[in-house]
Amino acid sequence: MLPVGDQRGNTLTRLVHRPETDPPADAPTPFALVALRLGGRTLMAYHRGRDAWELPGGMIDPGESAREAAVRELxxxxxxxxxxxxxxxxxxxxxxxxxxxxxxxxxxxxxAERPRDFRPNDEMSAIAWWDPRLPLPGRVQPIDAYLAVYAAAARGDRGAREGQ
Structure with a gap:
């Protein structure tokens, strides 16, 4: 249930359903996130700087669409x-x-039909295909966990609500 907050003082307040090409006008949309699914699990990445599991994603570059940023960041x-x-x-x-x-x-x-090889990089030290009913080693960002479960349910994946 919303709102969901994290230890840095960030709060997810609501989810807005409108066309991708018509972002809300009351605040900027500077980043995109991806909940990639494989066999009922969601891809999570371990962010070195934040010392936590989170959804892949990041800032939208100038001239780039949110969709292009999502694919690039992923x-x-x-x-x-x-x-x-x-x-x-x-x-x-x-x-x-x-x-x-x-x-x-x-x-x-x-x-994703199959996982691809991952090599740790400057930003992410590991990836995991997460079933929200099972714990991950270390801390999971609560906002990202909520969005992972929400995206799976929005997709209609069976069992997605069980982890919420």
């Missing part, structure tokens, strides 16, 4: 690619940090 951080097109889930509304800055993140989901 590959850069995890070496994974969706098999087929990513589905747009919606806009996640955030209030960030002590300054309480409002932002949106574009949330996408897709499927």
């Amino acid at each position: 590959f850069e951080e995890t070496a994974q690619r969706p098999d087929g097109r990513l589905d747009f889930v919606g806009y996640a509304a955030f209030v960030l940090g002590p300054g309480r800055r409002a932002e949106y993140g574009a949330l996408f989901t897709g499927r």
Whole structure:
């Protein structure tokens, strides 16, 4: 249930369902996240700097669409690619940090038919295909865990709500 917060003072306040090409106008949408699914599990990446598991994603570069950023960040951080097109889930509304800055993140989901080889990089030290009913070693970002389960349910994946 929303809102969901984390230890850095960030809060996921709501999910906005509107067309991908019509982002909310009341705050910027500077980043995109991907909940990539494989056999009922969601890809999580271990972020070195934040010392936690989170969904792959990142900032949208100038001239880049949210979808293009999602595909690029997914590959850069995890070496994974969706098999087929990513589905747009919606806009996640955030209030960030002590300054309480409002932002949106574009949330996408897709499927992988098989995992691809991963090599640790400057940003991510590991990846895992997570079943939300089972713990991961270390800390999982609560906002990312919520969005992983939400995206799976939005996709209609069986059993997705059980982990929520």
